[in-house]
Amino acid sequence: MSHSRWKTLRERKLAEGFTEPGGVAEARHEIRLSMALAQAVYDRRSELGLTQTELAERAGLTQAKISRIEGSDTMPTLPLLAKLARALDASLNIALDDDNTQVTFTAHETDAA
Numbered sequence: 001m002s003h004s005r006w007k008t009l010r011e012r013k014l015a016e017g018f019t020e021p022g023g024v025a026e027a028r029h030e031i032r033l034s035m036a037l038a039q040a041v042y043d044r045r046s047e048l049g050l051t052q053t054e055l056a057e058r059a060g061l062t063q064a065k066i067s068r069i070e071g072s073d074t075m076p077t078l079p080l081l082a083k084l085a086r087a088l089d090a091s092l093n094i095a096l097d098d099d100n101t102q103v104t105f106t107a108h109e110t111d112a113a
Contacts, residue, residue, distance in 0.1 A: 029101075030075070032101050033096070033103070034072040034074075034075055035072045037072075037075075037076075037094075037103045038069060038070050038071065038072040039103070040092075040103040040104055040105055041066075041070055041088070042070045043105075044090055044105040044107075045066075045070075045088065047107075048089070052066040052067055052070070055084075055087055058087035059086070059087035060083060061080075085105065089108050090106055090108060091105065091106045091108065092104075092105055
């Protein structure tokens with residue numbers, strides 16, 4: 001079954017009043033959060049023109065750890081997120097809502113003087 005067909009089936013069931021078990025909905029929410037973080041790290045790293053290895057060195061991590069974060073294979077701790085934000089010279093912003101999760105890095109202002 002293709003992904004689009006599965007999604008249509010799922011949406012049809014939900015429209016008919018089917019409710020997912022709580023564990024499934026929670027897992028889906030966690031995956032969305034992990035994917036949002038992964039995309040934000042990748043976008044900021046690319047914006048800075050850094051490789052995973054260079055970001056890892058700046059953050060005091062391994063390249064494999066950066067790869068796992070960008071691949072949504074892990075959910076970092078708060079101290080690790082702070083290291084990433086410093087290494088990416090940005091503030092980490094996370095907005096959590098039931099249906100909308102936003103994770104962004106906002107670049108720090110630099111003095112031009």
